[in-house]
Each structure stands twice: as C-alpha cells, then as structure tokens.
Amino acid sequence: MPNLIEEMFAWWNEAMRTPELLTAENFARFYTADGRLIVNGNLRATGPAALASHYAAIAARCEEVAMVLPVEEGFATADRAFVHCRTHVVAEGKQAAEEAMAYAVVEDGRIALLRVVSLSV
Numbered sequence: 001m002p003n004l005i006e007e008m009f010a011w012w013n014e015a016m017r018t019p020e021l022l023t024a025e026n027f028a029r030f031y032t033a034d035g036r037l038i039v040n041g042n043l044r045a046t047g048p049a050a051l052a053s054h055y056a057a058i059a060a061r062c063e064e065v066a067m068v069l070p071v072e073e074g075f076a077t078a079d080r081a082f083v084h085c086r087t088h089v090v091a092e093g094k095q096a097a098e099e100a101m102a103y104a105v106v107e108d109g110r111i112a113l114l115r116v117v118s119l120s121v
Contacts, residue, residue, distance in 0.1 A: 003081050003083065005082070008111065009085070016058070026048075029110075031112075032112045034112070035112055035114070037114050037116070038115045039116045066088050068085065079105065080103065083100075084099075085099075085102065096120060099118065
C-alpha cells in the first residue's frame with residue numbers, strides 16, 4: 001500500500017525548492033479541508049491554506065530544506081501511515097539535521113492529521 005506521508009514528502013521537497021508550488025490547492029491534494037499538522041505537541045496549521053502559509057515561511061528562512069528520501073522506515077494501511085525520517089536544512093549558512101517519527105490519520109485518501117515528533121541530531 002502506498003505511504004501517503006512519503007508521497008507528500010516527495011512533492012514537498014520539490015515545493016520547498018520552488019516556493020510558488022506552496023499553495024492551498026496543492027496542499028489540498030494531500031490534506032483534508034481541516035487537516036492538522038502537529039509538531040512536538042504544538043498545532044502548527046489547520047487546513048491547506050494554513051499549511052501553505054506555514055511552509056512558505058519555512059522556505060523563506062531556509063536556503064535548503066528537504067526530507068531525506070527514501071525514509072528510514074515506513075508503513076501504511078488504508079487509514080494510517082507512519083514514517084521514521086530525517087530532514088536536512090541549511091539556514092543562515094549553517095547546516096542542521098533532524099530526525100523524526102510521524103504518523104498520519106488518513107481519511108478518503110488524504111491526511112486528516114499529521115503528528116510529528118522531531119529532534120535535532
């Protein structure tokens with residue numbers, strides 16, 4: 001079964017390099033109308049427009065940001081997906097990396113909730 005988180009990350013990597021792709025319409029391909037992003041216990045965005053805004057702000061402050069693909073580990077069912085992944089970032093000329101575990105609740109083929117727990121490595 002395809003992993004919706006991995007599919008979204010593949011698109012996300014391209015969009016973070018090409019910020020004009022960070023639109024509500026493009027996020028709506030992957031997220032429900034009220035899809036939520038929660039990172040380390042904090043609600044970061046609800047809905048495609050807020051997701052686009054959230055990630056556009058990240059793209060604006062980073063020279064590079066990408067999910068390392070393929071992910072370390074992942075699996076999916078019809079209504080859930082999980083990944084263990086890494087992120088590569090360059091901001092203000094400094095490289096950084098994060099390791100994360102993320103799971104998604106999937107409704108009708110789109111993400112209703114993406115919960116991420118990450119740490120700098």
